[in-house]
Structures are given as structure tokens and as C-alpha cells.
Amino acid sequence: MKLPSLSIFEKKEKPQYYLSLILRDEKAIAVVFVELSGIIKIIGREEEYFPGSIEDLTTEALLEICDKIISKAETPLPKGVETQKTIFALKDNWVQENKIKKEYLDKLKKVCDELGLTPIGFLVITEAIINLLQKEEGAPITIILAQISKENVSISHIKASRVVETKISKIHESASFTVDTLLKHFEIPEILPAKVVIFTDQEKELSQEFIRHQWSKSLPFLHLPQIVTLASNYDVKAVLHGGAKQMGFTVSPHLMDFKGNEEIPEFTFIKGDAREEAVIGEPQVEEPQRLEEETVEQKDDEVNPEEEIKDAVILPAEHFGFMEDKDVAKITPFKEETEKEFSLPLRQETVEEPKLAIIEDEERRPFPDFREDRKPERPSAIRELNLLALVSGAFGKFGSILSNFIHRFKDRKIVFIPAIIIIFMVFVYVYYLFALKATIVLSVYPKTEEQKQNTVFSTSSSTNVAENIIAAEFVSVSEDGSTTVNATGKKETGTSAKGKVTLYSRFTSDKTIQSGTVITSPSGLEFTIDDSVKIASASADASAQPTTATVAVTSKKFGKEYNLPAGVKFSVGSLGTGDIIAKNENPFSGGTKKDIIVVSKNDAGKAEEELIKDLEQKARDEIAKKISSDKILLPIFIDTGVDNSEANKKVGDEADALSITGTVTFKTLSYSKKDITSFAKLLLKNKIPADLTIDENNIKIEVSDSKKKGDSEISASLNIKAALLPKIEQDKILKKVAGMLVADAEKEFKNLPQVSKVTISLSPRLPLIPKFLPGDPNKIKVTVKSDG
Template structure:
């Protein structure tokens, strides 16, 4: 389909466009063009952080990334104005951009003087990027990471089954398992996990954690251990640019203008994107059937031909100040808006009219050729810079046993170890199969005929009479009449018809040779005896697999475990992030148990169909956190967040008292406003020294917008221009 803003031409023009990818708390940009059906990324702005929910912060971060990209252009080019947005799934509902998100895009477009050409959902763009590189639709679990959440997308045959967002805990594998449970259980999960973010260090740490994950233990069954691959830092913006080029200019490939990333299976297309020059065709990513970009007209984003957005009713709607609450990424408290002096407003207006490059986009930057007076320079130096500070700390891990009781009341009583809970019961079925490990001996019984000799009156030996030859026993096949006889070789009584006998057990040892002697029943050897004129034959034996009692017990135990795991996965998808699920193993009620075979049966495998009702206890993470703190006080200077703990039940004692093992990661307890007060106006080296006093400190990252050279290159002097976050080192 054609974009409504500009149509495809028979030969794609060399017009330059923007890509602007919006992450959960970061934005990234690139300038690209289409030539000879290839997308050439000529400049990459790089990721800039922003405060989630703060539109002003988003605009500033986007402006910073766009400005950074523009500064990398060394030759004069036609000013880009059109932009393709890369959006997170959270921006869309039923395939359309949410109303409140449309307002955000309108604000961005107006402030940065961009003309929206279309948008693409980031996971879809990445799927097509991978498909284009590998030449086949991928089957994978795509995971976008951030400090507080994971975005889990299940992909089958290049199609998105579903995307869900889960809160991040101390176990990334467990978080992915929770996301997959919410998506729903397919017949088989893909054995490939692709992870992406804009921070390489975070991605590598996440990869190593996933490689060490015991998937079966957390309830996810793969055909084999999944392969974990890290997408390069620029994968998102490259994917968005490729999608835009395919739609805008009919591009079928992404041409590399930078070295390939060596430590990633998916290659990077950004490293040294400096001066624009002829692109060397080192490698291409081809793309076909790339229809995932959504066209969007200016009217859809509120732009009306002939009308200035500043005069529209929507533009006049005030943007509420964001309310900042204590989270894992902590920021300075919201402050009352301070109106900048008139001189700054005049300066901002003057700077906005400067060209960014080649008569380029208006932006808050120092344009070449602009001569500032000492006063205007001072105002710009004081008010323009902003900074985002990330303090990385080593979390302190704890593991404690707690006790608690449950109540139907809605209020907890931490002092008496009582918390509200609800019980959920769910019925599930499962089928398990295993190889039989028992052994059974099978074969045939030996047979033959005997001559029975009798001294005394005639007698009839009934069928089944036992004949013994040493320890080996045989039985008569039918009733046999024995004539009377007396002692002497020619006067002994004999059976009047053939006396057939059969061994009581299988085995070759019953194949007796001829002339063997037999004792008959309870008769004495002097009165009644027997011999065989011919050797017995037919006796044999062999061992074969069979069902043992242990097989049945093991199979039932495995089936019960799988029953509980299936029930837990189904229930987890229905719970909120603030809930914890505890299985009540004593309440597992088996309603149907059907073994395919019984103990001793000769079979290679045995299976079990099991149906049962599983009962779960659902409690609040916050309440478990409060119990943990009350029963095991935290080390001084550390704090515990509910989302950073996990719980494993140990036992249920008397009076329905539960015992459980709690594992948690503690973070240093800091006051962001105090830290910002100390580092405002400091040189980066001094700021890092101050930050190093944070408990558990490992390193700090400072991203500054409008950084001045030499002694002027300090952090902003205005505290509200500094945002701060505490990040757990992986």
C-alpha cells in the first residue's frame, strides 16, 4: 500500500527521512534514504532516556536524539521532515493508535516540526528484520527488556501470536514463563529466544541468566534447551528504518554502511555512521511481503491543512504535569513549574529559527553561524542542559523462612502473621507415559509321558496329581487308572493308558532325560513310582520388559506434578502482577486415574490418564513483603520491593499455619532529591565521586544533553533538569 503523504516513484528518490523509535523510557532516531531499492542509514542519533509519562521529557529526549543524528551529517542534504514512527505495542489497541497516544505523537510532530508518514509496531518490525536476514519466517520468543518490565512476544511462522508485558523480578526466566502463561500454551514453544534493548551490557547479562535457567523447574517445557540470541543495540531503529523504506521507496534491502557487530548473531547496522558517502554493498538484508507498516495521514494525528496546530482546540489542551511515584527507576519529586525569564523565552525563539543543518529542522541547539551575546550564552548555559543519571548497584540477596495464617478478611494483621487470601480450585487433565522398567520371565512348559508302577490294589490317580523328580515338579494331564500289582519284575501293576505330564513352571531345566524316576503324590516309593521312557521336551524361558509397581508409582507422581504445573500456568495468566500463587499440595484431589496396564503385564511402555482438582492459595506480594520485613528485619540502608521477591511453600503446619521460603533482592535506600542536590552543577568526575557513596555502588552513567566543553561541562545547575534512577546490576 502507498503512504498518503508521498507516493512511490518508478525510481525511488534520494529524499531523506527520519525514523523515530519510542521505547518504554527511551527514544532513538536515524536519518535514512532509499537508493536502488536499498535503505541506507546515513546517521544514527542514538538512544536518549526520558521520564515515562512525561510528554515534555519525551519531546526533549527525541529532540536530543534527532539533533545528535543531524550533527553527524558532514555534507549538505535536503532537510528531512517526514518521519516513520516505531511504536511499542502499548501504544495500540485493536490495531489503531490509542487516543491518548495520538496526542503524544501530535505533540512530538508539532514541537519537532515533523510530518508523520506512518508507523510500525516495534516487535513486528524486528520480526521482518530477522526474516529478511535469514530468508525464512522466524519461530521465536521475542523479549524486549527494561529495568522494570519485560515485553514478551510469541512468534510462530513469522506471525505474532500475542504480546504481553510482565513486571521484572529477580528471575528473568521466571518472568518469561509468566508472560508465556498469559499468552496461552501452544503445542510446542519455539526453542529460540531473541532479546533486545538499547544497552548491550544489560542484554549480555540477561543472556547469561537465561542460559543458566532451569526451564523445567519453572514449568516451561521446550523440545530442547532454547538458544538465546542478543539483537544489537541498534536493531530497533534499523528495523523501523527498513520497514519505512520498504513502504516509502519500495526498498527490498538494508545496505550496511558500518562494520558488523562481532558478538551478536544478528548483525548491527550502526557503528560509524559519519560522513555520507557511497555505500559499499558489503551485505544486504532483503525483505519481501513487508506490509507491517501502517500508513497514517496528517489528519489522523490532528494536522489540518491550512490550520496551525497551535490554534487548534487539541493543541490548546494543557498537558498535565506527570505525577512521580517511588519506583525502581527513581526521579526527583515533581516541583512547581518555574517560568523562565523573558530573556530565555526570547533566546529560545531566536534559536528555534536557526537551521540545524543545510537549512534544516528548527531545534534547541547551537546552530553554526549563530553569534550569541554573553547574556544569551549565559542564559542558554544555565537553562538548556539536562542530564539523566543512572546509578548501578549490586543488590543484596536474602533468603528467609516466614510463617503466616490466612483470613477471608480484606485487612492484614502483620503482628499476628495473618494476611488476606483467596483460594482458587481448577480441574486439569494430563497424560504421561514412560518405559516399563520391570522384568518378566515368559516361555513354555516341558511335557512328556511316564509309566507308573504299582504294588498293591488298583488305584486311580486324579488329574493334577504331582510327580516329583528331585526339586522339579510335574502334574498329570488327566485321570489315570493304575492296575493292581505285587512285588516282582513281572507282577507290578501299570497304568492302562498313556500318562501325560506337564511341568509346573517354564524353563529348560524341566526337559528331563529318559529313565528319570518320579515320586507320585503322597505315595511311598515302595508302593508307587514312575519313570519316563523318553526325554521330556518343550521347556524354555526368556525375560521380557514388564510393568513394575515402581513404574506405576513414578508415573503417578510425575503426572501429579504436571497437573499442578498446568493448573498454575493457567491461573497465573489470570492474576495481576501484585499476586503471588502458592500451591496447596494437601488439597490435590484426584478425580480420575486410568493406567494403560497393570503391574506384571508384558509391555514396552505404560501410560496414565490423570484428572484432578488443584487448589491454590493467592496472596498479595505486598503482604508477603511486609511479613518478611516484620519477621526478618532488613539490613540497615536497604529496602525491599514487592516485585523483587519470590516464594516457595515448605509445609503447612498445625492450625493452618503456612511456612514458606522467601527469596528477595534488596536495593539501597536512597533519597533521589538529596543526591540531586549534591551533584547539581558538579563536574562529571566529582559527581561520580559523590554517587560512589551510594550503598552497593558499582558504577554510574551520566547522559547529558547540551554538554559544554572544558570547565563548563558540568551537570545542570537547575535540579529539576536532572533525573535519577537506581538500577540493579545484573
């Protein structure tokens, strides 16, 4: 007689809440579901359409919509409870090679960071739909799948549950016309599947449209295709079925019965005599009872344990899409020996099980990893599968044995869990000892030595350190540019004073005064006679009047001072004033003067210098690209020249600035790093202590007094500065610190000369285990770097 359950034997189990965020082309859907006793059921759902396509949506707009629908979907949750663990369902074109594309991954990371979500995986919506259709059909499906939004159509040719080809387009004329047209662009086989499955929010309207559609005769349908329209919430159902299977949960028969205003049912575990029944606030289905009967039959018909192990197929964790610290996309899917292979050439990956790819691994690290901060929870299928994968992957053959052992007995009530934990911890510790590696970086303060030496860079001779000759080769580059400099020249300008003078001559013979003859005022101001003039002879009588002639004159220079008043007497050329004089009867006028800025010769030279200076760095960068990594450029240019220069002004032109454009050719030398290192070592060999060595990456050379010696040699004075690092006997020190605690090893290294900082990195890193170096010196790598 079976006694009724008593409340004293009841035990409550805390439900776990999850969020699924489905991002379709035209809308986002948030689904909150609860898991208890391995059974899931929807308790909240909300959706919102985008203004256009999700592809055109900004990250901020996507974040706002997701926040809104998640908040509404979480309304039925108890006070103080929010969903964090999130499964994303994404469009096909958001995923490439089983990874979320970077541009979309950044958006999802932003959503997770801002809304406090913990991503546990993602599914591709199309793969989830195909998998659920196959499950409902009970066999691989061959169909045309058309996913239709308000603006876009995506059709896929599915053969034996594999995506053969996919085409996407904007809707033209109508959805049925667009599908018909896209099918013509397929690499069509001999016969197209005669079944078209439509998934859309407009199921009623589009169903009739496709039924009435006259398909093109060129499409190789065997007969008129059957039109099947999926429910508008089929994507939600498919995603939850796919996620539940990968997470090790069972889907409630009433999964899609959510009404939007129902209360969260009570979840209770009732302790029975033979099993634990999950009461989910609704009548129990017959499945648990049937499972119990099957278990009883198995007990009656027990087999030999060895035969049972032999016939059992142990599925590794990779088969479920979970691997710790690995990308499941790179793991070869598990196949039984009886599985048949399809030889059809495909363009896309086979759609087997919708992989709930873990996005907390190294390749999806941009998503936050909150595992270390989580509170202890009831072990779920995800963590159990990850544990098996970790054991099997980390310890090879022995790990596989332990993994299979745990897998076979994980559901049996045997009190050996502590022993398994101890064995696992021993395995982890042993693995840690064998796998442990260390990288030690020593930062040291370098000492500096310098030496001056005259040397010759030769393009025709090989390096001869003893004779101070370094082999080199010319390197040149031409750069175009322009520059502008201020004009600094000064020039006087203005107008000359003009007037007329009367010449008084006492010459007894005719006298011609030529044009250009200078007449000079008593104050030294000079004027020139504009036109030649002939003066008649005068009488020899001293009392007689001199002969006269009037002529125009112009001042030799500009200035107001040449505007002389009337009555000024002038000497004429080199003639004596007793023989001839000039006198102005009227004042001179028109004389002005001002200073202007003009282009000088110095300005033109300075402009070329500035052009060369402006292009120097660009030339260095271009030349550096032309030489190999084992070469060094001379830090100065040995020759520069401006070709094809053009200026906007000439020398002497009035201007505030001078602009020139031109091509500058830069020429320098390159030489070998190896040669200059040998040269430096030879020069400094008597100055370097035995316990120091030259840092070959820290040799600086200053060149001065470079002079051209013929066409193939350049003489120069070199000032070589070399950084000196301590010589560390690595074999000796590593043998000493091997197996030592990290803190003690740091002290040992800091006792070395010139060491300023010690950085020790261990791999792998495990918590709670004391940090110590590997016992094998060969697993310790030491790098010395200069700190100056």
C-alpha cells in the first residue's frame, strides 16, 4: 500500500530563471523561462518591432529596445529576482565559421554590459528551426525554407536537414514573386523540393498568397509545391527546444501555453518511495511513470557489467557543444559508426544539432565572464558536461577513464562523491605539476659607455673594423611639397619732384647741355636735366647780360625734400658757377616717398630651406620602408636638393609672403646592424667589464662633420653610445630557483646587479594552489629587457 505524501517529507528546490533574447531582422523577442528539476517552461514573453531592419539599428537603439522588452518579460518574476543567464538567438549572417562576427559581437557585449546579462551561449535561428522540424517529422527534412519579414526575404534550400544554399533579397512586388525569382538564381538541382515552408509574422495573409501563386514553369518542381506555414512563435519554440537539449533540460509539454498574466507555479519536490516527482503546479504527464516502469524492467533484466560497458556509447562533452576553454566550432562533431555520410557538395556547414556555443571561451572573451563571482548553485547539466570535458581533455587516457566513470554513475545514489572529488583534485594537481611553465622578465637599469671615432662610410668597400671603414649603400627618395615664408626685403618707392630751371651762361661760344646732366642744390639735392638744350654764346664784356635757356628737371630720388622753393641756385654738372648756373623761378613739386616690403634673395633661399625641412621626416619614413630590418639609416642626410621649384613672386616684387612648390631629393646611407655592433664592440672592448655585455638593440650613433670624399665615400665623426646589460648565467640561476616559491625566486633575481623589477608569469594558473616555479629549469624562460 502506497502511503500519501506527507508535508514533513517535502523539500523545496529553488527554481532557476533564464532569459532568451531572439534577434530577428524586424524585431527582438525576450523570453523568460524557469527551470526546475530539469524541466523548463516559459513564464514571460515580450517583443517589439524595430523602426526598420536590425542591420540599420544603432547600438544605443538596440540597447533601449532590449531593455524595454526584457523589463516587460520579467514582470512575472518574484520581487528582487532578475534574469542574468542569457541565451542569444541570432540571424544567419551574424555568424561566420561558428563565431559571431566582430561588428555584431561588439553590439552584444554592449547589451550585456549595460543590462547586466551573463551570456551562456548562442544559437542560429535557422538551424534551430530546421532541427525542430526534423524532430517533428521524425526524419531528415528536404524543403524550401522561406523566412519573410516586412521588407526582406531569406530562402534556404534544405536537403536532408542540410543547408545547401541561401539567398537573401528585399521584397519586390510581393513575397511570393520574390521567392519565385530567388529560386531562379539558385544553382538548381534536377528537382526542387516540392514543399515550401514559410515562417513569418503574417502567416494568414502570406499562406493564401503562396497558395494562389503561379510558380514559374522554369522551376524544376516535380509537382505543385505544398505550402506549409509555421506559427509566428515557432522561432521561440525552436530556440528553447534547442537550448534545452544542449543544457540537459527537458521541455515542458505546456511550454508554449504562456498566457501573459498567469502566476509563477509552485515547484515542489515530493519524496517518494521509488522516485522523485516534479510537481509544477499542473497535472503530471505519464512520461515519468513510464520511465519508472522501464527502470524496473531493466533491473529485472540486468546484463553483465563488462558487456554493458562494451555496448554503451559514451558521448564526449564535445558532442553537446560544450568544452572548457575551447571553441566548439573547431571540435569535430561526434559521429557513431552507423551514421551515414552525405556526398552532396554543400556551401554551408551541415545543420546537425543547433550548437549552443559557449561564448565565454578565449575566442569570445569580449563577453564578460562572471563565473568566479557566482554564488554556489545546484549543479546543472552545463557544469556537469564542462567538468567531464575538462577531465577528459586535460588528462588524456586517464582523464577519459575518469570521465566515463563519472558519466555512467552520475545518476546513481552511491556515496563515493567525496572520493571522486579527491581523485579529481589529485589529477588536477599532478597535471599542474607537469604542465606548469614560467616566464620571467627581468627589467634592468643599463649602464652607458660612449666613444668618439672618425670613420669612413664606403659604398665600394666592405666593412673593415680595424681600418674604421663601414660598408654602406646610398639610399635616396624624392618628395613633393610646398611652403610659405614671410617676405623681409625693404624697398623705397614714391614719385620724383619736377620743375623748370633757367640756365645762365657766360660762355663766349655756343654751349649744349646734354640731357641727364646733373644739377645740384646748395643742400646737395640732385636733379637731372630732362632734355638737351643749346645756349647761345654770351658777350665777352663782363658787364653784359648772360645768355639764358629754360629746361625741365627731375629729382634723382624720391622724397618730399626735393620739393624746393623758388629762387634756388644750382651748379650745373662739373662746370664752374662762374661760367654757368641754374635757377628755378618757380617751386618744384610732386616729390613723395614710402618704404615697401619686397621679396629678397634671402627670402628665396630661406623658402627652399623650409621646404627641405618640412619634407625631412616624410623622407625618413619613406626611406625606412625601402631598407631591410637588418639595416640602419645614417641619422643625417648627406645631400639634399630642390628641383623643379616654382615661386609665386620674383625677387624684388612687392609682397608680404613668398610661396614655393618643388621636388626635394634626399640622399643618405644605410649600413648593417651587425657591422655597427662589431664596430662598437671593438671600440668599447677595453671599457666593457667582463660581467657586462652590449645591448645590441640599444646602440645610439650621433654623426657630425660628414664630408663627401669622392663619389663613393663619406667621412664622418661618430659618437657611439651603447647600453650595457649584466651577463646572467641562466643555467646556474635557474637551477637554483627551480621549484622555489615565486616570492623567494623574486628576491633571488632582485639580488642580481642592475635588476630593478622582476615579473613572473605562471601557466596554467590555478586558484588555491601556492605559486611556485616549475621544478624543471627547462620550463622556465628568462628575458632581460632594458629599463632605460
